[in-house]
Amino acid sequence: MARVALVTGGTRGIGKAISARLKADGFKVAANYAGNSEAADATAKELGISVYKWDVGDAAQCAEGIAKVTADLGPVDVLVNNAGITKDGLFHKMAQEKWDEVIRVDLSSLFYMTRPVIEGMRERGYGRIVNITSINGQKGQVGQVNYSAAKAGMIGFTKALAQECASKGVTVNAVAPGYIDTDMVAAVPEDVLKKIIAGIPVGRLGKAEEIAHAVSFLASDNAGFMTGATLTMNGAQYIAG
Ligand code: NDP
Numbered sequence: 543m544a545r546v547a548l549v550t551g552g553t554r555g556i557g558k559a560i561s562a563r564l565k566a567d568g569f570k571v572a573a574n575y576a577g578n579s580e581a582a583d584a585t586a587k588e589l590g591i592s593v594y595k596w597d598v599g600d601a602a603q604c605a606e607g608i609a610k611v612t613a614d615l616g617p618v619d620v621l622v623n624n625a626g627i628t629k630d631g632l633f634h635k636m637a638q639e640k641w642d643e644v645i646r647v648d649l650s651s652l653f654y655m656t657r658p659v660i661e662g663m664r665e666r667g668y669g670r671i672v673n674i675t676s677i678n679g680q681k682g683q684v685g686q687v688n689y690s691a692a693k694a695g696m697i698g699f700t701k702a703l704a705q706e707c708a709s710k711g712v713t714v715n716a717v718a719p720g721y722i723d724t725d726m727v728a729a730v731p732e733d734v735l736k737k738i739i740a741g742i743p744v745g746r747l748g749k750a751e752e753i754a755h756a757v758s759f760l761a762s763d764n765a766g767f768m769t770g771a772t773l774t775m776n777g778a779q780y781i782a783g
Pocket of ligand 1: 550551554555557574577578581582598624626627674719722723724
């Protein structure tokens, strides 16, 4: 029986590439999204996957959404916590709203999404959780105190939950992409982006498909001995210890 994979923010950017890769790997794929129904419908059609709209920063919507995915496809075997946002600004000028929103969507979502699936995974003795963090959660970034805090929090979550679930066949890992060619990076001003690329030893932005291949491994049966890890994929821009 095909395993079920749920990818948050799985309809655009890195998440779309992950949905495509997992579908090609033989998973039944459910992709969640926030509100861009046009992109979601196009992805559903293109990849032949199911798409579901809810806000990952809302606990009740996550519980309801996961229940719907489970009713449609079966219990979730693989959860990819990919959905994320940025609300940049220097900290000394940052409105609390920007802090709250990024922590809610990028970090609290890990609780809201993972809590409803983890007991079932433990009971069934199998599960794969993959959290998409960021280079900026590893090294910090000017203008992204909120985002860096949320993304670093994801790494702590990964390490702690991995230890709690290690004996239950459930692995928990993170992937930390550097700058990847998606809409999120397209929003960065051109002169800033040029400087960023100049600081990437590989000499280019990463591709969403490259991140998806790493997720594909972590989501596979073969990755059972890898848990609590953070895979750094940033073209050598920052080599985390
Ligand atoms: P995009 O902005 O291209 O896509 C974001 C996806 O997440 C969309 O499907 C969007 O849905 C969904 N989403 C956003 N907010 C919510 C929400 N509240 N509830 C449900 N879904 C939501 O992002 P990327 O592909 O660039 O980034 C994906 C992940 O990778 C993020 O966690 C990001 O922080 C991380 N990352 C990205 C890097 C990059 O260079 N791009 C670098 C390092 C990390 P909708 O289409 O409806 O808006």
